[in-house]
Amino acid sequence: MAVGSQPSYIRRAVLEPEPPPAASAAAPARTRARLFDGPFNTALTLVSIVIVVALAWPTVKFLFIDAVWTGSSRVDCLAETVGRDVGACWPFIKAKFTQFMYGFYPASEQWRVDVTYVLGAILLVPLLIPAVPSKGLNAVLFFGVFPVLAFFLLVGGVFGLPHVETRVWGGLLVTLVISFTGITLSLPLGVLLALGRRSEFPIIRTICVIFIEFWRGVPLITVLFFATYMLPLFLPDNWRIDALARVLIGVVLFAGAYMAEVVRGGLQAIPRGQFEGAMALGLGYWRMMGLVILPQALRLVIPGIVNSFIALFKDTTLVLIVAIFDLLGQLRAAFADPTWATPVTLFTGFAFAGMIYFVVSFGMSRYALFMERRLNIERPR
Amino acid sequence: MRTTKNEVAIEIIDLNKWFGKFHVLRDIDLKVMRGERIVVCGPSGSGKSTLLRCINRIEDWQRGRVIVDGTELTEDLKTIDEVRGEVGMVFQQFNLFPHLTVLENCTLAPIWVRKMPKMEAEEVARHYLRRVRIPEQADKYPAQLSGGQQQRVAIARALCMQPKIMLFDEPTSALDPEMVKEVLDTMVGLALDGMTMVVVSHEMGFARQVANRMVLLDDGQIVEVNEPAAFFSHPQHERTKLFLSQILR
Numbered sequence: 001m002a003v004g005s006q007p008s009y010i011r012r013a014v015l016e017p018e019p020p021p022a023a024s025a026a027a028p029a030r031t032r033a034r035l036f037d038g039p040f041n042t043a044l045t046l047v048s049i050v051i052v053v054a055l056a057w058p059t060v061k062f063l064f065i066d067a068v069w070t071g072s073s074r075v076d077c078l079a080e081t082v083g084r085d086v087g088a089c090w091p092f093i094k095a096k097f098t099q100f101m102y103g104f105y106p107a108s109e110q111w112r113v114d115v116t117y118v119l120g121a122i123l124l125v126p127l128l129i130p131a132v133p134s135k136g137l138n139a140v141l142f143f144g145v146f147p148v149l150a151f152f153l154l155v156g157g158v159f160g161l162p163h164v165e166t167r168v169w170g171g172l173l174v175t176l177v178i179s180f181t182g183i184t185l186s187l188p189l190g191v192l193l194a195l196g197r198r199s200e201f202p203i204i205r206t207i208c209v210i211f212i213e214f215w216r217g218v219p220l221i222t223v224l225f226f227a228t229y230m231l232p233l234f235l236p237d238n239w240r241i242d243a244l245a246r247v248l249i250g251v252v253l254f255a256g257a258y259m260a261e262v263v264r265g266g267l268q269a270i271p272r273g274q275f276e277g278a279m280a281l282g283l284g285y286w287r288m289m290g291l292v293i294l295p296q297a298l299r300l301v302i303p304g305i306v307n308s309f310i311a312l313f314k315d316t317t318l319v320l321i322v323a324i325f326d327l328l329g330q331l332r333a334a335f336a337d338p339t340w341a342t343p344v345t346l347f348t349g350f351a352f353a354g355m356i357y358f359v360v361s362f363g364m365s366r367y368a369l370f371m372e373r374r375l376n377i378e379r380p381r
Numbered sequence: 382m383r384t385t386k387n388e389v390a391i392e393i394i395d396l397n398k399w400f401g402k403f404h405v406l407r408d409i410d411l412k413v414m415r416g417e418r419i420v421v422c423g424p425s426g427s428g429k430s431t432l433l434r435c436i437n438r439i440e441d442w443q444r445g446r447v448i449v450d451g452t453e454l455t456e457d458l459k460t461i462d463e464v465r466g467e468v469g470m471v472f473q474q475f476n477l478f479p480h481l482t483v484l485e486n487c488t489l490a491p492i493w494v495r496k497m498p499k500m501e502a503e504e505v506a507r508h509y510l511r512r513v514r515i516p517e518q519a520d521k522y523p524a525q526l527s528g529g530q531q532q533r534v535a536i537a538r539a540l541c542m543q544p545k546i547m548l549f550d551e552p553t554s555a556l557d558p559e560m561v562k563e564v565l566d567t568m569v570g571l572a573l574d575g576m577t578m579v580v581v582s583h584e585m586g587f588a589r590q591v592a593n594r595m596v597l598l599d600d601g602q603i604v605e606v607n608e609p610a611a612f613f614s615h616p617q618h619e620r621t622k623l624f625l626s627q628i629l630r
Contacts, residue, residue: 276439277476281490281542282466284458291489295480375480 062087063351077342088348089340096334100352103170103325109162112153113173119153120146120180128367130374143184166244170325172356177244178251178316178326183309185252190259191298195289197264208260215257221321223250228322247319255312262304266297299375306368310361328353389448390415390546390577391436396445398431398601405431406442407602415545418578420588420609423598424624429581430550432598436579437461437468437548450545466494469539473551475531477523483510483534484519487541495542502541509537513567529560533567540571547571549580585628589613597621 035045066087068077075081077089093100102110123142126132154177157163169177196208215223227250228243235241270293278288298305320329331349334340389412396409405428413419421429434440435447438454438461447454449464478486487506491497497505510516513533515526523531532552539547549568553561565587572578572591582588588595588609595612597604597620605612605621616622 271474273472273474273476274478276434277472277478279439280437280465280468280470280472280476281538282462282494283490284462287493291493292478296478299480 062347074338074340074342074345077340077344086342086344088351089342089344090348092334092340092342092345092348093352095340096330096337099334100171100327100330102173103330104168105164105170105173106162106168109156109164112156112161112164116150116153117176119149130371147181147184166242169244171330172327174244174319174324174329175313175316175326178248178319179313181248182251182255182312182316186255186259186308186312187305189252189256190263191294193256193260194263194267197260198267212257212260215254216261220251220254220315221318223254224318224322226250243322244324247322247324251312251316255308259305259308262301262308263297265304266301267293269300270297299372302368302372302375306364310364313360313364314357327356388415389413390417390450391579392446392448393432393435394446394448396432396435396442396447398428398435398440398442398444405601406435407600409445409601409603411596411603411606413546413577413579415577416575417593418572418576418591419580419594419596420592421579421581421596421598422583422585422588422624423604424627427598428601429598433470433548433550433579433581436546437465437470439470462494466490466542467544468546468548469542469544470548471532471535471539471550471552473554475523475528475535475555477531477535477538479523482520482522483515483526486523486534487538490538490542505543506537506541509540510534512540512570513537514563527560528556529563532556532560532564536564536567536571546577546579549578549582551581551583553582553584583628585613597624599624 034041036042064087066085067090068082068086068088069090071077071089071091072095076091077086079086098107098110102113105113120142123138123146127135127138127142132138152158153161154169154173155164155166193208193212196204197212199205199208224247227246231246232240274292274296275288278292283291316326317328319326320332325333331353335346335349391411391413393409393411396406397404398406409432411419421432423429431440435442436449438447441456450467452460452464454461454464477483478489481489484503484506487509488497488499488502491502491505492499507516507519510519513536515530515533515537518526518530518534523534526534536552552568553564556564561584565584568578568580568587569591580587580592592609594606595609596606597612597618599620605616605618607617612621613625616625
């Protein structure tokens with residue numbers, strides 16, 4: 001290298017960072033610009049509009065525009081009476097509303113169900129909002145105290161409350177009881193099974209594998225059938241367990257097995273280094289799992305967990321097979337009422353139930369997305 | 382031969398380990414005294430990391446004994462956890478907990494293992510974060526820090542348990558070169574304060590500066606042990622000479 005040779009480049013003035021250029025148009029304007037900017041895009045846009053209108057218009061027409069809003073029997077919902085095409089028969093829903101909500105729960109005791117709902121809402125809503133403090137206390141109240149209170153309120157037989165047999169429970173009450181119990185118990189059960197399946201002890205591992213594969217191998221209907229009709233044949237006469245309780249146990253065990261595999265997927269995704277880092281600090285097995293591994297693993301599989309919850313919520317409709325009337329079951333019982341038999345009754349009923357299921361499922365889904373974003377804020381994803 | 386608690390920090394006797402058929406550690410005998418700094422080096426695949434990880438029983442072994450601070454490491458889980466509380470470990474990949482802040486990473490073990498109250502644990506954590514010279518990062522998440530900073534947090538996290546022995550498994554191998562110095566400086570500081578350290582590393586400059594003894598491991602066996610000066614200037618064994626010739630420094 002020659003002495004005094006010139007470098008090929010030396011910077012004179014150091015550049016300070018500048019802000020980026022403003023977008024030439026806001027995102028919506030850009031999208032609008034793309035809608036009609038070529039034959040293919042134009043055609044696509046027009047076809048999409050046609051599809052949306054073709055689907056949305058009849059729905060809106062049926063549910064709102066052509067709907068009948070007042071009346072007291074089937075006559076009010078017939079096309080001849082009204083003089084035009086009729087859409088949804090909302091008086092039908094109104095007349096059957098208490099049945100859809102409570103089943104055949106005695107009218108004088110329905111306040112107990114209302115109190116349970118309100119209590120549940122009061123405890124659940126603060127738990128869902130991240131900003132509200134004392135989550136630990138809230139969780140204990142909601143998952144520990146509330147179920148006990150709800151049990152006493154709904155079943156009765158104590159504190160002067162008349163006993164209400166579970167046989168007469170129905171509608172949304174039953175749907176919510178089964179879903180709530182299934183969801184809140186299947187997750188801890190699933191976590192324990194997943195940990196057990198990954199255990200180093202062969203006995204624990206084998207038991208967990210057998211449990212999981214058995215419950216995943218049989219359809220839920222079979223489980224409900226067996227629990228309701230076959231199990232009492234095997235148990236001694238004085239061991240009568242309530243029919244709804246048997247269904248709850250079956251649902252929890254079934255859902256727990258599915259949840260176990262979801263959680264196991266999350267556990268497998270955690271790098272070995274996390275386990276080693278925790279072990280090196282002297283945290284024992286349970287502390288390592290509870291403080292380091294499970295918080296990360298469960299966050300990873302929130303989509304899978306919420307999927308299972310939503311599926312469970314909708315699977316509750318299967319209890320109709322064992323003569324328990326959930327929301328859909330109650331609906332079908334209401335269809336049989338001759339007072340309200342019209343061509344639109346079925347559509348109206350299913351639209352109503354569909355809306356309820358959609359609102360709850362979609363609500364769970366969006367909330368999960370919200371929580372995912374919040375929980376993963378600490379890592380760039 | 383009784384080991385006095387205060388003198389011998391780590392005693393490894395006839396340690397043998399197999400991974401399946403592969404004999405990864407062969408007849409390892411090593412004694413580390415309190416306050417000593419050992420640097421273990423050798424070609425890759427020689428079993429250096431495995432040996433280190435036997436000291437806190439993250440790896441187990443089929444034959445031999447490991448005695449840490451007078452306590453023999455057996456299959457008993459309680460003893461293992463106790464020993465791990467006294468032995469801090471720093472990993473090549475940092476292994477920080479990404480869902481916790483830097484401060485929470487450091488206070489986790491003192492709170493849950495030593496049952497320290499939260500305020501006290503935070504005091505201790507901040508003290509050690511100052512020691513590794515990143516006190517201002519306490520409320521950040523590990524993903525927001527550079528590699529050198531993350532490794533220093535890992536060192537602070539290990540120190541918060543106030544261990545008697547620190548193990549370092551190639552602590553700077555995953556770092557960009559400009560961050561290696563800050564971590565090595567931290568380790569030198571620890572050494573000068575009298576910490577018993579066993580370091581697996583390729584950083585020969587660091588070894589020369591701080592090590593009491595160099596240990597060369599090759600094919601799972603200890604090939605040569607010597608003071609750094611003699612080790613580097615007059616290697617005795619063939620394999621030591623070969624290894625040193627391959628190190629560029």
